Amino acid sequence: MPSLKDIRNRIGSVKSTQKITSAMKMVAASKLRRAQEQAEAGRPYADRMARMLSSLAANLNDAAGGPRLMVGTGDDRVHLLVVISSDRGLCGGFNGAIVREAKRTIQRLLADGKQVKLICVGRKGRDLLRRDYAKLIVQSYEELGKKKLSFADADKVASKVLEMFDAGEFDVAHLLYNKFKSAIAQIPTLQQIVPFAPPKGEGAAASAGPKAQYEFEPGEEQILTELLPKNLAIQVYSALLESAASEQGARMTAMDNATRNAGDMIKKLTLVYNRTRQASITKELIEIISGAEAV
């Protein structure tokens, strides 16, 4: 039976934990808003890039031509997986979900007899994947965009991917990140980045608009070879933004739950405390009374 003092200490410690979690929740909420704004601001560029690419792709119809980033190496042996997770913990199932999805994908690819290489963005994902697949990790990044995610950060990852592709170190590349749906739901998403697959539905949107016959300067091919690496960087960038927003959303939800749990716990402990205090008072009274009767 814990003494009154023990319970009092316990309540105190739960209270200070609750203060921490509710502060973290508040911070996550404001960071989430900022991350969402940033994702919003990045959208026009991605939209226009997609529009240009689709009109370029429409002009470049012969399947044999086109840069390798577009048509691929014609092989399907070595897969590269870019796994985007967070640097910090305490964000619920955020990293767990992404790592589970990564492991499933790796196992599927390995079972198919493919070779897998990993690039890890974020410390948590790297730590969890290192346990099983340390040999597959070729590069890992930490603290990308610690203050504010910039395009230069995404470019760093993208140029590593391009460098590896130029050296022929892989055939197919995928991005794996948490897509932001709401503060409660984040969806682990696997997205192919090399060879570039034009997203579906976009072609319909392009044909709905007034069909303009573009002139190209200099040549379609040359523009494509410059545009595709940029597009890769953009895709990495928007994935990082999505992931950042998801992380804050997941943290906000997790911390909200923790705060509520702490509240429940304080209520229960206070009840126990009062009951114990009452019991000890009653006990003392009984002792006094029975002592008086004995006299």
Place this chain on the structure above:
Amino acid sequence: MADKVEFELVSPEKLLISQPVRMVVVPGADGYFGVLPGHAPMIVTVKPGVIDVYAEDMNAVTGRVFVAGGFAEVTDTRCTVLAEEAVDVAALDRAAVEKQVADLSEDLAEAKGEFERKTLETRLAVAQAKLAAVGGVH
């Protein structure tokens, strides 16, 4: 036909400019080109340089923006420039840019490996174009 084109300057981080203008002059890969309403549709790569904006009058430059390369999409009513980096020319600091050029040339001299050299060369070209842009102001 409207007498203005919808000019948009977009960087990966945000939409920088979106306004109707009389004319813009963009540094294309094959030379500067001016966009007026009713321009033939085209897609062009943009090299590092300065975009001149003529918002109201064909004779008065109202905005000068440095871009570090990118792409431009032109239609008869619209001109969209996708730039990796865009800075107002007035906001550039000459001393800082000069230092950047010096640093990059130094790095380039010590660069090992083809990939590193190529990236440094691109960055140096951007910095030099920036310096030229600053020089135009003074």
